[in-house]
Amino acid sequence: MPTSRDEARGLAAERLASELRQDILDGRLLPGARLGEVALTERFNVSRGPVRAALNLLGEMGIVSIVPNSGARVRVIKRQDAQALYEVREALEGKATELAAKNNGAETGRRLQSLLNQHASEIRARPDGAYLQTGGDQDFHRVIAEMSENSIVQRYLSRELYPQLALLRVKHRHVTGRGAAALREHERIAAAIADADPEVAGLLMRRHIRNSWKALEAQLSENEEETE
Template identity: 35%
Template sequence: MKSTLSTPLRVSSLVDTIVERLEGAIISGELPPGERFSEQGLAKIMGVSRNPLREAIRRLEGRKLIERIPNIGVRVAALSPRDLYDLLVVREALEGMACRLAAERMEDAEVEALEVMLARHRSQEGIRKGRGYYQEAKDFDFHFRIIRASRNERLVAMLCGDLYDLLRVYRYKSSTMKGRAGQALEEHERIVAALKARDPAAAEASMREHLRNARCHLFKHMDRSASEFSELDRPVLTRPDDGAA
């Protein structure tokens, strides 16, 4: 597999490109949560000088993807199993609420844009081959668009704030589990169908089902220290019209 970090750079803005390259390596797991690294070693791998690399790391620190630990150094940010579980439970409730509001407030053009987005996602090689479901950030992110469409700035601030990028790491990790990428896309399509039908209850239930299933897959495949949490969840197998979320 070709390394994301060592691919030759062709850049107009070196710092921006280093940020993108590091972000891709973190999201994909090439640089996994908790991984320590030296600026000097990373600069050598990427074939860049330390000044632009240092600025790129500073930017990613601001996005909570990289952290500096006293007496330890620089590492990829990580959440403990307890912190991650609690955060994902809260995310399910809040994003379910955001989806309910979006069903009431989205414009038709926004729903159509989501349909176009999912059509593009279905053609992704990673989804077709079951390797993972990768989404770029912000406006290229299915969840981000729905949250923004809730038109509730408090929800947007909570769900798209400090931990948004770090959660993307774990979202992608969940999608790489066997059978999950295609299932996640189908769940996205059910969410869009509920939004298009302007059915707030079904939209919320579909989103909560999707997020709970993602959480289940993630904790089922994490290391043994997280096993206590995997026992708390089971994948949701019912549909919203069955009266379950």
């Protein structure tokens, strides 16, 4: 049975993991950066136990690599891994979009369109830039995942897939985006959800994810070569 000390250690590990996750996804800790236990214990003023637990949590999210006898580093996502992420993303988000169209309808469509109207003004300023979203209820894909009302789909997307995709964007932040095209695709998806058409909505989302991967893949190899 867990003791109060165990619970306190668990809470400390979660706090450390949350702070390190934010540092990684904001680009303050870049892919490949070493996460030394001694340095982290000094930074957070804790023992090694919570630090190791926090690193294990980040490892489970897929944004930290832990190598026995070598230590932990911010994960470097290679091209093959990036492709695998997008393949899983296509399947999960396609299903989430189908469920959102089944569960909701016109009101959901209006909510999504209102969100896309906010994004449109930002994209008009940088039509060839990345389609940057602030996360949470301002992120089109996260909102659709929430609308799916499927807790398992939401958990896999929010706890595993989205952090890894965010880390991938950190590494390739200078890759040319396709903001205007992505916005048009989002608008078609939102319209299909508003029409309560799960088949079309899911198809459009899968096509959107494939288009996103093609745009990234076209520049990925060259970008990796420059950093080696």
